[in-house]
Structures are given as C-alpha cells and as structure tokens.
Amino acid sequence: MRFADVDSQGHVNNVRFLDYLEDARFAMLSIDPVREGGEPFKGMVVTRHEVDYRRPLGFRAEPVRVETWVTELRTVRFTLEYEILDEAGVYVTAKSVIAAYDVERAAPRRLSENELLYLKRYQA
Secondary structure, eight states: GGGGGBTTTTOOHHHHHHHHHHHHHIIIIIIIHTTTTTTTOEEEEEEEEEEEOSSOBBBBSOOOOOEEEEEEEESSSSEEEEEEETTTTEEEEEEEEEEEEEEETTTOOOHHHHHHHHHTTBOO
C-alpha cells in the first residue's frame, strides 16, 4: 500500500483497488508460471471488471492479501475472481474477464493447451 493510494477521507481510493487486482493478475499469469519453469502468458486483455466494495480500507503499514482463482474457463477467455482481505475480513470482491489476444494480428486467439492446463489448476 502506498500513501498515494489513499483519498482525502483516509481510505484507499476505489480506483486503486484495480491496481491491486492488476498486481495479483500479473503475478499469477506472468511471474508464477516462470517460477515454475514455464512461459508467461502473452497477449491477455481485460474485457470486463466487476468490483464490490465491502468495507473501507485505511492506510497502514501491513499488507493486504489478494486471493485469486479461476471460475470460468473457455477456449478464448477466462474469468478470475478475487478477494482483497486480511485477518479482519474482506474489503473487496471482484471479477475480471480476460481474453486471449494475438498482438501481432490485433485479433482474439485461442488459449494454448499449456495456458489451459495452468489455469485449470486454479479453477474453483
């Protein structure tokens, strides 16, 4: 959490929560696969976000946790759900629909077999 994340009321600004979701999504799709000896996901685009703010989160030194899992998996897109929480409870629940995208062709693409297998491990 950064001081700049906090609004004039002392709460994390609603838009900053999308940054927290992005950080978790980046780790799940780019950093973790490489740590496991695989390739990072390439050409993913967010097509939809849904965010429910459960309670305010004030500035503090202790980090919050972002738990992320897959709830829908199709050949060209998947849905991630998240909770931003700590030991006191949940601050935000959210969903993101992510589509596989071919950057060179500027067109949708199918998820690769390796991408599908990786995502299935996180499917709830």
